Amino acid sequence: MTTSRRLAIVGFVIVAALGFLVYKGLTSAIVFFRTTNEALAQRAQLGDSVFQLEGTVVKGSVHRAGPNEVRFAIRQGGATIWVDNAGDPPQMFRPGLPVVVVGHFVGTTDRFSSDEVMVKHSQQYIAAHPNRVRASS
Amino acid sequence: MPSLRSRLVTLVGWLALVGVIATVWLGLFVTPDAVGFPDGLVRLLYVHPPMAWVAFVAYGMAFLSSLLYLWPRTRDMRFDRLAGASAEVGVVFTGLTLVTGSLWGRPTWGVWWTWDPLLTTTALLFVLYLGYLALRRVPGDPEAVAGRSAIAALIAFVDVPVVYFSVSWWRSLHQAPTVDFTGRHLYVHGSMAWTMLLGFVSFTLAYAWMTARRYRLASLAVQQEDEGLAHAIAERRAEGRVLV
Numbered sequence: 297m298t299t300s301r302r303l304a305i306v307g308f309v310i311v312a313a314l315g316f317l318v319y320k321g322l323t324s325a326i327v328f329f330r331t332t333n334e335a336l337a338q339r340a341q342l343g344d345s346v347f348q349l350e351g352t353v354v355k356g357s358v359h360r361a362g363p364n365e366v367r368f369a370i371r372q373g374g375a376t377i378w379v380d381n382a383g384d385p386p387q388m389f390r391p392g393l394p395v396v397v398v399g400h401f402v403g404t405t406d407r408f409s410s411d412e413v414m415v416k417h418s419q420q421y422i423a424a425h426p427n428r429v430r431a432s433s
Numbered sequence: 434m435p436s437l438r439s440r441l442v443t444l445v446g447w448l449a450l451v452g453v454i455a456t457v458w459l460g461l462f463v464t465p466d467a468v469g470f471p472d473g474l475v476r477l478l479y480v481h482p483p484m485a486w487v488a489f490v491a492y493g494m495a496f497l498s499s500l501l502y503l504w505p506r507t508r509d510m511r512f513d514r515l516a517g518a519s520a521e522v523g524v525v526f527t528g529l530t531l532v533t534g535s536l537w538g539r540p541t542w543g544v545w546w547t548w549d550p551l552l553t554t555t556a557l558l559f560v561l562y563l564g565y566l567a568l569r570r571v572p573g574d575p576e577a578v579a580g581r582s583a584i585a586a587l588i589a590f591v592d593v594p595v596v597y598f599s600v601s602w603w604r605s606l607h608q609a610p611t612v613d614f615t616g617r618h619l620y621v622h623g624s625m626a627w628t629m630l631l632g633f634v635s636f637t638l639a640y641a642w643m644t645a646r647r648y649r650l651a652s653l654a655v656q657q658e659d660e661g662l663a664h665a666i667a668e669r670r671a672e673g674r675v676l677v
Binding site for chain 1: 620623
């Protein structure tokens with residue numbers, strides 16, 4: 297058996313091991329965000345630590361709470377959390393869209409204080425027809 | 434008279450150029466805006482996914498060539514050069530994917546960058562193949578260099594399916610792919626879909642052209658080195674004769 301052939305086999309074993317590790321190890325380890333209901337269920341452990349929280353912006357909940365603060369509610373899995381965000385949310389932000397906010401719970405309350413809003417959008421792109429009459433708005 | 438192969442490569446290059454120009458024209462002026470995306474932001478759809486796709490194709494080609502190089506029956510330095518050329522183009526397109534993604538992320542998500550699983554594994558992909566290209570330049574016996582590079586290409590390729598499936602395996606800010614290869618579904622319609630398809634074809638042709646040219650350059654470099662060596666030997670011989 298030649299050296300390079302042996303190396304090739306070693307390479308393959310490493311590839312297989314890496315693939316297995318990447319899939320197995322990271323499936324449980326990577327948590328980019330917690331959903332609203334999960335965050336409330338883990339409220340005690342979370343304390344006032346900083347994490348990313350995901351939920352859909354509740355319609356009619358968005359309003360200005362201060363000169364540089366926007367307040368809105370996000371909802372997921374039947375649980376609602378009120379968020380106070382410092383600064384203006386991004387352009388795409390609107391009720392009904394899922395968002396990920398970065399921040400922490402305030403004191404021992406269930407209110408959330410964030411300084412960053414990231415708006416999620418789907419992979420679907422629907423052509424806009426600016427000249428078409430709308431059935432409802 | 435240029436060879437048939439070289440004329441074919443030139444043709445592919447021209448087709449790629451025309452295709453990319455047509456994609457830009459259709460993407461900017463013909464296709465409609467998308468619902469919920471302000472100010473024509475959706476137009477990045479015609480370049481960003483095709484660039485990511487080309488990076489995958491490039492790494493797939495580097496993977497296959499490396500496999501063929503390592504397999505004793507098909508061992509040939511040409512596969513080594515093809516793997517290197519393809520990976521180099523792949524790195525260019527991974528960089529472009531990261532840049533266009535960032536440009537898209539800022540106005541839609543609200544951030545230039547976030548450590549989301551897809552973005553993180555794509556950044557890893559970029560670094561892995563930069564490392565591969567660096568490894569190729571580590572001096573040594575050509576066969577040994579080709580062998581270890583091929584093994585590195587196989588290892589780096591593990592990240593490619595991880596990138597593609599990251600959005601379904603983990604929670605992500607990035608949406609699922611608009612072109613769903615596993616579920617065979619396209620989440621875009623009409624002229625938007627056709628323009629996107631043209632983008633995929635044009636950028637793939639551009640990839641083929643760039644890789645072919647890069648491969649030719651690598652072959653010429655080897656040829657030049659061989660000729661230089663033969664010339665040097667001949668010179669030394671001539672010197673010897675004078676002395677005798």
